[in-house]
Structure formats: C-alpha cells, structure tokens
Amino acid sequence: MKKINLPMASIYSSPNPVTIVCTQKTDGTTNLATVSWWTYLSFNPSMIAYAMAKTSYSGEMVRQNKKVVLTIPGEQIANEVLSCGSTTGRNTDKIKKFNIEMQSLENCDIEIPLHSRVAIVCELKEFIEVGDHYLYICNVKDVYGNPNEKALFAFNGYSQIKSIKD
Template sequence: MFSQIDLEYFYRLLHPRPVVLVAVKDENGKVNFMSCSWITPVSEDPPLIALAISHESYTREVILKKKEFTVNIPSMQLLEEVWIAGTTSGKKVDKVKETGVEVEDARNISAPIILKSIGYLECRLKDYVEAGECTLIIAEVVAAYAKEGTFARGIWKLEKASPLLHVGSVYFTTANRYLVKPASLKKKRS
C-alpha cells in the first residue's frame, strides 16, 4: 500500500541527495556561494553536469554573466556553512565574512574554491534553460579535484571523507559505510 504525498514535497522522495556549495566571483571580485542539492551529472563525454538554481539567486546572476563557477563538495565539517549559504542571499550578505570560510582561486577558471571542501569541480557554463521558478544550468566540467587520500578508483573513501547529504528541510546526513554488492552480481562474476 502506498500513501499519496502532497505534490509540494514530490522532490523530497528523491532525497537524500548530495548537497554542494556552488561558488562564483563577480565582475568586482566579490566571492559568493550557495547551497545546492538539485545537481546531477548528465554526460560523461563530454563531462557535463546540470543544476537547478532559483531565478532569485545572486549566484545564478553571476554564473550567467561570468560563465564560470565551482562545485565544492562539503563534508559534515561544513554543515553550518552549508546552512548559512542556503538560507541567506549573496545580494544582502557577504557569505565569506559571515561564515569565515577560506577561499582561493581555482586552477583553471576565475571562480573560487572553498578550501575546507573534500573535493571540487571547475565548471564552464554550456547552456541554460528556464524551468519553472528555476534556471537549469548545464555546465562542462573542465577539471575535478579531491583532497589527497579521500578518493580512489573512482569512489570516495568513506572512512576518510564522507560527502554531506541533504535529507530535506533542516535535516542532513552522511554516507558513512559501503553496502556489499547484491548477491546476483556476485554470481554473474564467478
């Protein structure tokens, strides 16, 4: 038996989801970042991601003007910063001062990285589509980095770094253990 969910919460059936900090630098050199959990890879070749950002977002404005941004992957250590970044506007608040995060320029683009992140993607705007109250940003990933010792053979080492996940509302969690492969996969490989 299934219970019907109010459509106001339909997207929460797709949670928990990774939450990231999208960071930009405007034409005056001001750094801003926002929390985003509506993000997904959409292509491996070329490497593309898509993220949905509110029309009211200052970060969105800067992305559309500067055409570059970083996607910073936080762990639980950045929970407070993630919360502040998702509940305040860069139009009104200097989030770097408010949170005290340390930033530096990315290696290949003119956007900043958040140093306490466990990894980050350097992205260039490829296209965008207006979708309801959001803009769907499609970006090419030009470089990807992880803190040394936290990522190997294409997966996070969860004992070293556990990406933060947004459950919904004020709730967050982390992935802190691996589950074993299903038995059906083990039989096929034998």
C-alpha cells in the same frame, strides 16, 4: 501508496545531495550557495547540470560571466553550508559572515571552501527556463578530489545537513 506532491517527494527522497555553487561576484570575490538539485549529465564530454531558483544571486552571476565551480563540501563545514543556503549573496559576503576558510584552484579565479571533497570547475554552456527555476547546463573543464573529506547530505528535506556514517 497515497498521492503526494513533488515537494513532499523531495522530503521522502532524503538524504538528498549537497553541493556548493561557487560563483564570481562583480567585485571579483566568491559567492557560495547551497544546491541539492544537481546531476551528472555526460562523461564524454564531461557535463553536469544544476537547477537554481530564478531569483538567486548565484544564477545572475553565472549567467553574466559563464563561470561556476560546484563543490561537494566536507563535514567540518555543515553549519556554514546550511547558512549559505538561507542567505543571499546579493548584499552579504557569506565567506566573511560565516567565517569560511577558502582555497584557490589552478587557472581558476573562483575560490572554493578549504573543506571540499570534490570540486568541478565548469563553463556555462546554456541555461533553460524550467518553471520557477533555471536549469544550468555546464561543460566541465577540470575536476579535483580529496577523499579525506566526508561528503555532506541534506536530511528531512533540506532542514538538516550531515555526513552519512559508514
């Protein structure tokens, strides 16, 4: 084996998972950001975590209102998911700009993309500084699933998003 760095390891580990972090903006609308660095933490109690760059607008919103929904997007919105991963919601309405169809969940004021295989409704428990990212540790409130939607994965690092053929 040859010595490599961690960014290179994240390319070698492709396909990597793809989620959409859905947060509520100050005007009540939803912001969507693409995130690969997430994990299940605990089933009892149900907990998950994800890491986002310190500069992300999504991070600012979740630190403010403690609410977030993580979704596994469906294959129909692969291009939109890539776009949500290269634009900040700080001054752009990504849902309008990329024309993403949305749906609401019961008892949740954050909307999620219509094409979602899984939605994990969370409350932020705490966040920890981890180098150039914050790690957001969340308590899971509700989970929804639709097995008819095919999950997306990031290939070649994070440059291409597609489903896996079975």
